[in-house]
Amino acid sequence: MIHENLYTLRKINKLTQEEVAEKIGVSRQALAKWENGETLPDIEKCSALADLYNVSLDNLVHYSQEKEKYPIPPKGKYVFGLIQLNEDGTIKIPDQAKEIFQLHAKDQLILLGDEKQGLALIKEESFLNMIEHMKQGDFYE
Numbered sequence: 001m002i003h004e005n006l007y008t009l010r011k012i013n014k015l016t017q018e019e020v021a022e023k024i025g026v027s028r029q030a031l032a033k034w035e036n037g038e039t040l041p042d043i044e045k046c047s048a049l050a051d052l053y054n055v056s057l058d059n060l061v062h063y064s065q066e067k068e069k070y071p072i073p074p075k076g077k078y079v080f081g082l083i084q085l086n087e088d089g090t091i092k093i094p095d096q097a098k099e100i101f102q103l104h105a106k107d108q109l110i111l112l113g114d115e116k117q118g119l120a121l122i123k124e125e126s127f128l129n130m131i132e133h134m135k136q137g138d139f140y141e
Contacts, residue, residue, distance in 0.1 A: 006034050009055065013052075046061060055073070108123075
């Protein structure tokens with residue numbers, strides 16, 4: 001999978017093999033071999049590549065776009081797959097999302113909406129902290 005991810009991420013970022021090779025300190029030929037699956041980069045180069053492409057090291061190495069049906073998300077961003085709105089208007093938040101964002105039964109979430117961007121959920125306490133910082137004028141500090 002890593003060879004496919006390296007190729008895809010380079011193309012998404014509109015970089016040439018020469019540019020990537022120069023940024024991480026390897027030859028273009030070494031990068032070409034990684035992208036073709038002939039050889040594998042060492043852990044230091046994997047870390048440099050993950051930083052370059054702003055993805056997690058785990059996703060760089062293990063992510064399967066074919067399986068997930070979405071491109072590799074940027075570091076700290078997640079695609080949890082499709083969820084369905086139930087007949088009663090409820091949704092089930094995937095277990096992985098609950099774990100990553102430390103969501104528990106009875107937690108209160110605020111549903112935000114933007115006609116162009118869509119819907120978003122945020123923990124109530126995070127939202128209220130953000131509002132308090134905005135009131136104090138230190139939101140961007």
